Amino acid sequence: MRVLGINALFHDPAAALVVDGTIVAAAEEERFSRRKHGKRPVPFSAWETPDLAAAWCLRQAGVCAEDLDAIAYSYDPALHLSPEEAGVHDPFDHLRLTYAQQAPGFLAEGVPGLDPDKVRFVPHHVAHAASAALAAPWGGSCAVLVLDGRGERHSHLAGVYRDGVLEVLASQQLPHSLGLLYEDVTAHLGFLRSSDEFKVMALASYGKPRHAEALRSLVHATGDGGFVTAGADFGALAKPRHPDEEWTAEHADLAASVQLVTEEVLLDLARWLRETTGETRLAMAGGVALNCVANSRLAAGSGFAELWVQPAAGDAGTALGGALELSWRGGEPTAPFTGADLGSGWSDAEIEAVLQTARVAYRRSDDVAEEVAQCLAEDGVVAWYQGRSEFGPRALGHRSLLAHPGRAENLERLNDVKGREQFRPVAPMVRLDRAREVFSCGPVPSPYMLFVHDVAAQWRDRIPAVVHVDGTARIQSVDPATEPLVAAMLTGFERRTGLPIVVNTSLNTAGRPMVDSPRDALECFGSGPVDLLAIGPFVVHRRWAHEGLARE
Ligand SMILES: [Fe+2]
Structure with missing residues (x-):
């Protein structure tokens, strides 16, 4: 079975190819287009598909687009929640819905020979979850935790995989989102949203988390596997920083405070999942799982004996996860992930x-x-x-x-x-x-x-x-x-x-x-x-x- 995975709608467009349960290729579009992150993650670019990465995946495996059994697209427009219903400010979000619905056509146009009728929509967080749990280096069951900015209507998924089948135990609906919270503070501190979040994590080490107590009342786990993040006014805690301005202790303190509270919520979510599932292994994905400071706290304090984070944990990884999910559904379990060297190689x-x-x-x-x-x-x-x-x-x-x-x-x-x-x-x-x-x-x-x-x-x-x-x-x-x-x-x-x-x-x-x-x-x-x-x-x-x- 040959399954092409596509991530296109939000961040970091990417493609991945799974053949007979083996991951044979995976790459971000930016590596070929030479545009950092492939595109800016705005609604107007949501129609763009990772055509160069997809074509390379097929070439790498010697597979024709006509021979694909399925194409996984890591967003399901049928689950889309409007910004008004979700409670987020995103005035052009309707474009995302339209472009996601039309994605099979865009893909058929971008990848000659691809049959649009073979495109399957995989829910965004299911694709994230599969990218971690179905690729994890261990066999058998495990808990899975996904946290990102947003999917169709959620920003989080907590569940358990048994025999390749996901049971969802909790999902936090928008507007509450640890990923969007972190994106907001990234922009407030003068860095590029949806790109420079790791700079906030680095800056946090220079500050004192003196605003953590104030933030905790707004950002905290709710004890049922979910959390709230609404209403944080960063302007009241630190002046917004212009990108050309030097950072100050005030900025570092805000970064440290948001980082600490994020870690605390993650720890609570992971402990809840550990207690609920009884599993000893945790697989993680979603952009928040690239926060390596938080990951170390989870490894030490969540109660899980093993923690595996899929290295392309951000949206690029949903190309892989979507393909793995359809491969499993087709009856082909995945060979374990052996390394991140899945991109192009040269003789x-x-x-x-x-x-x-x-x-x-x-x-x-x-x-x-x-x-x-x-x-x-x-x-x-x-x-x-x-x-x-x-x-x-x-x-x-x-x-x-x-x-x-x-x-x-x-x-x-x-x-x-x-x-x-x-x-x-x-x-x-x-x-x-x-x-x-x-x-x-x-x-x-x-x-x-x-x-x-x-x-x-x-x-x-x-x-x-x-x-x-x-x-x-x-x-x-x-x-x-x-x-x-x-x-x-x-x-x-x-x-x-x-x-x-x-x-x-x-x-x-x-x-x-x-x-x-x-x-x-x-x-x-x-x-x-x-x-x-x-x-x-x-x-x-x-x-x-x-x-x-x-x-x-
Ligand atoms: Fe995501």
Whole structure:
């Protein structure tokens, strides 16, 4: 059975393909269109479908659109609640309903050969839930918790999966929404709504949650699996910040307050679900599940023994979830999720052809992991392009920018390369067998950078570039069994420096989507102060350009 999943209506358009229960491809549209997040999440763009990502998924699997058995669209217009009924201010929302109803036609137009009669509407939160629970690395039953800005009429789903069948136990109807609350504070603090929520999470570490008590009366769990969020007046707590304005302690305090109250509500919801279901495993999805600070609190305090967050937890993941849901309904259980590297990959010959076309000096490395480790040990910045690109917002050692964690100035250096605010941390990757020695208070393994950990006191001065102001780090643990090349690079770096850790941030420059193709990698290398591009088995050294050396 061949099922194409499509996420198009709100954020981060994406496509995914599930064939005979195996996830064979998943990618966001932005990686191909080179427009960050694919489009702005406004009603006027709701008609746009991820045609490039869908076409790539089909090419990747050698499947024709005519051969698809079903197409999952992760929104069900039959469940749509008008803004008036939902109690939200969204004057052009009717466009979303119209465009969702017409989505089969838009898809047939965008993906030649696709049969519009095979499009099935999957409720938005069911698609989120499936993206977590049906992809989770464990078999059998589990609880599932979804929290985002909004779906058709809800912002939340709590339930349990047994034998691939979802039982919904609670759903919070709009206007109450932790995702919209967080989006509102993001906009109030001068950042881009539906994009920069992780900046608020980073800023929260600089503040004191002195408004938490005031917020708790407005934002709290209700004891029945739901919650309320109505009526918070952020203007009364902190002046709105203009995007060009410097942030102040007042802004950080508001961020800290909203973050703390969000964590508390999540904890209450998860505990309710634990008690109600008796399950020991919790799968999570929805944009709120990308809040790695909250995730660590849930891992520690929810009562669940295991917590798994699907790495593309935002709306992009509903493309995958929709496809998994229809696949299960068709009688084909899913093979467990083995990694986020579900995007495009390129053969050595294809990469070399791009290098030759660009006429850059390059050579095939004798040992790319060792060569990169040497460059990092000498405090070089490395663009690391290996294997298939990641599905979801995190670079996980396939499209990464790497640096030495022992030099505090590398935080500023990388933030400059990427045009990021200096208050934002960069994250460490660490070999799995060394993770517990350095990082605590968070789950290990942590292969998808979805939890924060405390950095051991004796290590903080040794890896200052990756220690956030509150003494935490958002780690990626690297298992040599699944990521042998990244692990070899980390081993080579440790042999040279004594540090089993490397700075890892996404391979892109300001305002651009993550690098996807070899050509994108060359553009990124050419436009930033990067010392070495390690692309497949090939290396391109910046110093060659300086020295005027011609290679091959
Ligand atoms: Fe969503």
